[in-house]
Amino acid sequence: MRVPAAYTKRTKRKIGISYDEYGMPYTEYVNEKGEITSVFTSSPKERHPLPLRINIKFLHETRLLRNSSVLPALPFFQDLPKHYSPLKKHKDVEKVHFKRLIIGGGTSGIAALNEDSIMITREVFGDILFDESPSSLLSKEEIVKKLKEKVKKFENKVLYGNYMGKFDEGLLFELEDKFLLVEAEEIVVSTGARTLKPIFKGNWEQGVVSREYYIRKLKEEIREDSKILVLGYNDLAVKTALNSKKAIILAPQHVDFAFSPLYRDLANENGIELERDYIVDVVRTDDKKLIVTTKKSEYEVSLIVFSVLKQPRLEVTSSMGLSYTYENHVYKPISENNVQITGGMLGIVDEYLSLLSGEVLNDPSKMDELRNHSSKEVTFPISPYYYGSNGLICECEEVWLEDIEYAKSLGVKDTEEIKRVTGLGTGKCQGKACAIVAGDYLKSNILISFRTPIYPVRI
Missing domain, CATH: 3.50.50.60 (FAD/NAD(P)-binding domain)
Known part of the structure; x- marks a missing residue:
């Protein structure tokens, strides 16, 4: 089973690809020839990580890095295309x-x-x-x-x-x-x-993937005796687990399971384990297994599939x-x-x-049936995306949970302000992955502005 990896822009940290959707973090990269390439067709060259993780507090409080002679040199440390090939045919x-x-x-x-x-x-x-x-x-x-x-x-x-x-x-x-x-x-x-990636230490490891990526590309490669860990708490988590022979559903300790009777019965009938706990760490082994350490237990799984919410x-x-x-x-x-x-x-x-x-748009008489079957959602005092401390929130710009906490200490309250302090949501995916998770963690009614164009345009 191949889960691609990429190397982050700031520190060259190796991280797993979690989404298979165009426009999401690191689904494309710049290859050795300086060309933009899909990570699903070829692998980026191994990079040596920078020894220091440059957090937002350090950037804000170190004037040296904002020196006029230093700033122009920063793009040389980023993977930017060496050239842009013109379109073969004008559109x-x-x-x-x-x-x-x-x-x-x-x-x-x-x-x-x-x-x-x-x-x-x-x-x-x-x-x-x-x-x-x-x-x-x-x-x-x-x-x-x-x-x-x-x-x-x-x-x-x-x-x-x-x-x-x-x-x-x-x-x-x-x-x-x-x-x-x-x-x-x-x-x-x-x-x-x-589905979007929750917050916990090790959420950057290869093998931490979205529900969509799992059911589309990875589930057929999982051996029958292998187990997956599904992160979630509602019917969506059960639906994900039913795509595997062996599965554990893990909800954060502060979140109660919220299954409908049908999916609770299906979970029981299919032997799906249900646990509530916080994740302390995730480590990827040499044989490509994930060791998940929680406060109460330890699990060895082939994949962690996040299915918290749609x-x-x-x-x-x-x-x-x-x-x-x-x-x-x-x-x-x-x-x-x-x-x-x-x-x-x-x-x-x-x-x-x-x-x-x-x-309903073609037959308004079906509206009553739609309303009658609408599901009842629940709210928790802490975000259901929070599974543990020290997680990576914005992969494109390497914004961590501790960076969000630092911004909060400065009086920042909503996601748009977080973006201005930390750079969250300003990377290639333009906040499609991180803005909503950060917003829910902050209980922010205001997200960042998603501007046109919402996908890169080749020129």
């Missing part, structure tokens, strides 16, 4: 108008398709094709069948590309051969949600200027004007409810 910009524009091709996006719509997405179906856990109200097979029939019926309505952000002229998408500048009477945002891809709606709420540790965008939010972007985990949230 024209085409302006178009749609009645209904659907952004994202997961369950709810497909369900929202109709004769008057156009969908633009990186992929269709999403995690549902990889996830072996059941849906609570309709069999997974029936849901997939409905989705495939819908895609086949409206295959001429599906375009493949990246949403880049909102501009004055419209919404910009990058397709393989051109850019589309779209104006739409109705916009449906169905870009789904992602957080909506807020950068998509924030770039459109939409506001959001912060409730029960989740940041959810709000439907406004002509923009409708569906599926994972509403914090929905169950596949059938995600399907309903898209179908």
Whole structure:
């Protein structure tokens, strides 16, 4: 089983790749030729770590580093491309108008398709094709069948590309051969949600991966006698554990398990162990196992799979200027004007409810069923992302929990201010991974600003 590694920008620390999603931390790197390369196709050259971890307090209080002769030299210590190859073919910009524009091709996006719509997405179906856990109200097979029939019926309505952000002229998408500048009477945002890395010592080790990365690329490589450690406390954690032959679900000591009756029964029937504890340390052995030391126990596992919560891809709606709420540790965008939010972007985990949230746009009579089955979330006094001290929060800029605590000691209260003091969220992923975890840890109603473009543009 190969989990790639990368080397951090500041101290050249070796860290494991936790996400397989484009635009997330270290999924691309600069190779020996000075070219931008995918970490999933080749491995970065071994780097010697710098002996000192430069924390934010040291940077703030050491005037020498802010000297005018020192600052210009800092880029030489970073992995920047030596040159940029021009595009082989210039991409024209085409302006178009749609009645209904659907952004994202997961369950709810497909369900929202109709004769008057156009969908633009990186992929269709999403995690549902990889996830072996059941849906609570309709069999997974029936849901997939409905989705495939819908895609086949409206295959001429599906375009493949990246949403880049909102501009004055419209919404910009990058397709393989051109850019589309779209104006739409109705916009449906169905870009789904992602799991984010919790805080604990050793969370940078190879083998600490997201739920999405695990079910898509790694679960088939796990031996039947191997065990995974799932970090979480709700139905999502059980759904993740059901994709493994042997699993332990670990919740932080301050968090109570919050399973629905169905998933509690499934956990018991499948012999899934349930524990509540704090993580003291994680060490990767020579044979690629992870030794997880908690305050009460020690576990040897093949992977640590974080499945704490599904957080909506807020950068998509924030770039459109939409506001959001912060409730029960989740940041959810709000439907406004002509923009409708569906599926994972509403914090929905169950596949059938995600399907309903898209179908409602074509059949409003289904709204009552959707409301009746909405899950009840819980709130804890301390963030469920907190599993222990000394964890890495922002991988791109190497901002640690102690840096957040230092910023708090200066009177900083929200995530936007944390960004200005520590640099959190200013790296390549632009806060997609770290801003929400830091925000929940701080109980901050305000996150950083996600600006256009939300993904890198090759020029």
